[in-house]
Amino acid sequence: MPRMRGPAEKPADFGGVMLKLVRYCKKYLPVIVIALILGAAGTICQIIGPDQLKNMTNAIAKGMPALVHGKPVMGAVDMGEVTRIAWLLVGLYAGYAILGYAQHWMMATVTQRIAQSLRKSISDKINKLPLKYFDHTSYGDVLSRITNDVDAIGQTLGQSLGMLITSVTLFVGSLVMMFYNNVIMTVCAIVVSLLGVVIMMVIMKYSQKYFARQQLALGDVNGHVEEMYSGHIVVKAYNGEADSVRRFKKYNNDLYDSAWKSQFLSGLMNPLMNLVGNLGFVTVCIVGGALAINGQIEFGVIVAFMMYVRLFTQPLSQFAQAFQNLQRCAAASERVFGFLEEPEMSDESKKPTLLGRDPKTGEPTRVRGDVEFKHVSFGYEPGKPIIHDFSASVKAGQKVAIVGPTGAGKSTMVNLLMRFYDIDGGSMSIDGIDTSTVPRSNVHDQFSMVLQDTWVFNGTVKENIAYSKQGVTDEQIEDACKAVGLDHYIRSLPQGYDTVLDDKSSLSQGQRQLMTIARAMVQDAPILILDEATSSVDTRTEELIQKSMDQLTVGRTSFVIAHRLSTIRNADMILVMNHGDIIERGTHDELLARGGFYADLYNSQFSTLVA
Template identity: 50%
Template sequence: MSNEREKVRMQHRGRGPMGRGMQPGEKPKDLKSSLGKLLSYIGNFKAAIIVVMIFAAASTVFNVIGPKTLGKATTALSEGLMAKIQGTGSIDFTYIGQILLFVLGLYVCSAAFNFIQGWIMTGVTQKICYRMRKEISRKINRMPMKYFESRTYGEVLSRITNDVDTLGQGLNQSITTIITSVATLVGVLIMMLSISPLMTLIAIVILPISMALISFVVKKSQKYFKDQQEYLGHINGQVEEVYGGHLVIKAFNREKDTIEEFNRTNEILYQSAWKSQFLSGMMQPIMMFVGNLGYAAVALSGGLLAIRGTITIGDIQAFIQYVKNFTQPIQQIAQVINQVQSMAAASERVFEFLNEEEEDQTVEHPADVSAVTGTVDFDHVQFGYNPDQTIIKDFSAHVKPGQKIAIVGPTGAGKTTMVKLLMRFYDVNSGSIKLDGHDVRDFNRRELRDAFGMVLQDTWLFKGTIMENIRYGRLEATDEEVIAAAKAAHADHFIKTLPGGYQMELNEDASNVSQGQKQLLTIARAILADNKILILDEATSSVDTRTEVTIQKAMDNLMRGRTSFVIAHRLSTIRNADLILVMKDGDIVEQGNHEELLEKNGFYANLYNSQFEDVVA
């Protein structure tokens, strides 16, 4: 039942049943491929990473020399004690002091190199995240409308915010740790071999056991990390969706259903999160247990070799420290495996976004949009959002410059779809749409859309002042031009009654003004833009009847001399249109002016008269 309700809800919002982005049935992420793409992506920072590796190696060299050097002090101390007990000598504190100062210098140098490589790596990580966010920002402006209409806002935002943040944290912590750990392993191995190959062999025996355990745990936990990252995106989408529609949810008493839906998604996230964290958390105690076994074996063998006089007491002390340092990087690698997996999962989601299909932004020899007069021809247009579902079957119409064209019809007839095709949010499947004799596909998309002004039923205002929101139509407009546009849209009066007037700050969803006032502001924005062709999609749907009449007069003045497309459900608002296109099931069933269509007493007449019929109980 839950899946059916989700499907209906997505279809109601104009999305297909697969509209939630990544689905649970999608193939698992490829860890190797994801890391390969990430390494290729950070290739521009190769020099900086090489410097990090050199500094990490230098830090490791100073760090691994310390125990063996310190072992000399232990040997000198033990030999001095023995000599003092036998009465043949004393402890050379000066020599021991020199060794301790030298060791202190080694560790200071190691810490300095480690600090520098950490500082460089942090800078590289932030630059990579900055570059990635910049590319995502540019990518958004080149992506087709169908991508955003098939996914929730939260799903897209999760890739831009959560996934990039996860990627940045993983790069900053895991890469530095891995480089340092590998360098430490190599350095410690060399030092251990220089002390005793036999003891080194005993210590190395633990490696295959460690690697087998790590491989087993990684294999088990990878799918849970994938689910964790995926359902984090779903959770973000639900929270964003519920927050935006909380008034509707309360009005229909759907709080319980909403919470239940959230809990189901949250339960999946919880299960995948605790399993992934539990499995990755098991690696450290397992590695510590295996490491302690090796530690005990080394201590026993070292004692036997010291009794035989093969190695000194200081060498045993140094070797025991090296064994600890030998297992520690393995434990560190085990700890960051979960970060690497999360980083790989996040990077794949980001790269999926960056590799999405883009719109053709430019053409080789674009038509000149500056000379457009407003002639529009729809020539046997055929279109469907899905190849097997045709919405516009055969749409043909000729629009002369300066005409006011009304497109009417029942819900789902394809009225708004025609506008989307006209502005090339989508391309037609067959046929063509021509602007002044040029196919709209012959124009650069940005230049083509500069020719259109649009006012939609769904208003969009951003966080900022009212002045800034109106000026969005033409950024170089002066304050006087903005105010003149507001007066033409009959918005000036209510703006002056608001606290702060034109400088009043709208909040993020502009809920501190009414829906009708928001509509007036978007109309003022379109008036200010002063485009050659106007598109009004239910532009007066959210204002009262009295204001609608006033706005209609302003619109008539605005549309004079411009080609205008008006989509309307209230047919009384388009009686003065030069041409009315009546759509039904994706086709034009009637066309003509208001009087001509009423005389035909056909589909339009039925639509028009039905709005004035009295409902008889």
Template identity: 50%
Template sequence: MSEENKDLEKKRKAKRVNNQQGGRGQGGRFATLEKPKDFSGSVRRLAGYLKPYRVRMAIVIFMAIGATIFTVISPIIIGQITTSLYNSITTNTPIDFNFIKNTIFLLIGIYLVAASFSYLQQFLMASVSQRLGYDLRKQANDKIHKLPLKYFDSKTVGEILSRVTNDIDTIISTMQQSVTQLITSALTFIGIFVMMLIISPTLTLITLVTIPLSILITRNIAKRSQVYFSKQANALGELNGHVEETYTGHVTVKAYSRENQFIEEFNEINDRLYSHAWKAQFVSGIIMPLMSLVNNIGYVFVAVVGGIFVLRGNITIGSVQAFMQYTRQFTQPIVQTAEIINILQSTVASAERVFELLDEDEEYDESNKVLKLERPRGEVEFKNVTFGYTKEKPLIKDMNLYASPGETVAIVGPTGAGKTTIVNLLMRFYEIDDGEILIDGVNTKDLKREDVRKLFGMVLQDTWLFNGTIKENIAYGKENATDEEIMKAAKLAQADHFIRTLPKGYDTVLNEEASNISQGQKQLLTIARAILANPTILILDEATSSVDTRTEILIQKGMDVLMKGRTSFVIAHRLSTIKNADMILVMNNGQIIEQGTHEELMKLNGFYADLYNSQFAA
């Protein structure tokens, strides 16, 4: 395998690992795999979010107690009917239909009340869980807007989205379903146990003998099944990664005729997924049959001993019938509680991931800063600026540059030279380690971030348009922009003509990727947006690198209008586009190694001249 193919394979494997990690916590059985780091601490913190709803939670618990009480006493009442019939037959007396009728109506009433309590319990719990989800999403959204750019550079988009969507959905689902089920299961277990003791301590003791065996079976099988579920989740994540990379890169796959290789890989992963999945389902599926076996053994002993007690007159036949119903129900809360605890483990792990996002360091508060540039001119100066994305490896050291108002400064250099870093520092996306960045003689650290960023307009290589009309996308550059202002900006950006050729003109709706217009047309819209914003300083980052020459000329006309009278920083790989810049900065390894006009730099016959000549070499 060549080095290039090895690198490709490493990237593909890394992507699949990322998909595997992102694939967990989706709910269901896979959710049981992720374990929380601090279970009790996270539970306490999560419980803190329920404090505003403690009255509702108290009502939920009250409703659960009520529903459980009415459900638990019903077997005793049914047993009274059985006892009445048995006594009538054995004593050859008339059946007391009036008693049976009244008891049946009583049972119907009990079931209706129990159902009402359960309904209200679910209704209140749904409102609490959805409000909790609303609060968490709002906090997460607010937090994202306060995080520095370096956080987003260190995390994948999928990971951040997973915390805001999947993890919060897991918490909501658990709160709505599992918490109420846990409360009901615990109360049901206690209620059934109390009723069994009331009926017969001896029969209760016989039933309790089966409990350790039930717990042992559940725990051991759950451990075995979890191994297979873990392998199933990993295989599923790998399959998702494989499908994603195959279909997102299907053009490349076809171009290199690698379809058979991807099909073979898919089949291999799919076979493993099938193998792990059926084992997981089979092993977990035998829990209930084995539990039923244990319960039936206990059921037989209860029936035999209960029958002996009835013959001796120690207990009524109706009580035995009720006890046998309780025996059937006794282990069910145990199994449910074991499953819920597993789900809670995953839910707390999801909560920890959300809390990690909420606990990230924010950009420091600048509400106390009142200084503003009332009439910005666009003078920019770097004074001995030092910066590194990590403290150990500074990228820029003691940089100095000056741009007069209205001047066009071009920044060129190889990949990784630090061109985009200058933009990040100008916009205060990152804070410098040392030195000063001045705008109109004012240190940008003395201004609020939003006030600094309002001075800038950006046109980037990667256009960003949202799902909405063309008019709305252009208007994004200015609040409360009028239709006249929007159209004027579009005309200046050379975009008005193509917009009017569309079926609905300015009201044409762009889809999420704006795939219904070309790349060049997208770029013209972003230029129109920047014109509408009327910024003091412009940043143009590779704005024409992904379009054809004819479209580049059209875009260049729009940018010329946009740049007129404004301080502009232009990052470009096509050096022919920045020949007329007032000053060209040549960067390499975070340092400005040459600066001057195009003619001056060509005369130096240095790094810039080599770069320029290499683009036109035969």
């Protein structure tokens, strides 16, 4: 059963955001207008039907027996006229069905195209947004925009917009035809229908607050279950089952109470509206019968009115649903267009691709790997610098370790080097070329990265390791896996290197880390970044990886961020950072001999290991 939706979130600017949506859909507007016209035309066919039934009823009634002086006198039913009206009715209802089908087909096609275009726009936008946007926006929020919000827009355009047009046409058309047939009966039908409108508004007023409470309670239940499931080991370890059950019972009772009231009140809508409709039939029969006896109307008018009353009351509940869905569509559009209007990274399409190119011939060449930082300063927020004045010169092929306490700015420096963020001051260069003068993609091509957080996508082992690298051979992939000690495990998988990895894969965190290291080996970039690359593996595996890393770093400039200082003793240069500044630099032996900040860090780790 689909989850009940709560009340539509109200957009800040309904008119403005709907105008943006219209502009976005402008190339589809002719098709949408044609579809809505077809839907309205089909509804008109439906509206004309009861009037023709009236004519058929009157034609039959003329041929029915009549009493003259107490004796029945047979009339002659004009079957030719009845047949003609019958075929006309068949044509009208067939036209209603065909036009309605055409409208739904066109709107379904158009709305899915619009949803597809919106998803593509969001996907393209994600690649153009600076990383700082995601510093204050959760990935779940972005995911919600590309799924829930786009779906809400598509559903509204595909269903509610057509429903609104046909409902308006049905309501107005029925009202006109009712007045055309008889004013007195129309007024009576309107009075009864107004009773239904009042009842519907009262029910909606009370039910909406319970729908809101239901959504909140549902969020509490889902959040609690997810939290307890993901942390069930901690819950058991601390004997927190009783408290967990108590909280779940409270959330579950709140959900039951709000859901029961909202479902009960909303469930009253159809029976009460049916009651109003039936009262309308009774009213039409009584008033129509009195008018027919007085000879003011024919019997066929009563038959037509009984159908028009249903057609007249039917759109009333649809109006409320359509307007509510339009509000939800506007709220979803506001979030989607708000995302699409976020400031993007600067356009670098005109910047020359200088890294990895011979300056004279322009032919592809390998970057040497000389890296230089000059008085770099940076802050994630204006006025709050994290890196104050960072300067360092790294020669090609050197292994540079960056160490320091948590929050010192180690990972930030690597992010700046790869131009994930733009620096506030100073400059960074590779082989003497300022990285800000070339496209970001040109900078990224020069790096292989192994981060603390492993990332494995849904695909084969082979595809994961060769990610985004063209022309990689099976032999290269296998050699990389052998270097990190992963080859034996992969061959034990059902399809070996062709095994598909997904959320059900039995890869441990350490094995995932080994796979990302193998991926970096296959990329074979001139500059290597290892951000806590061995943080998720055991000591024995760490030794194996360390030997592989030593081989991998030969001939490459390497930046190693490590908390385990024992892993960077052979670094050519160690940069010790604290509070965004380099406070010490030198080799492992030089820094230990100095007896400063690094020596204290190293000795504290060593004493902890000994203890």
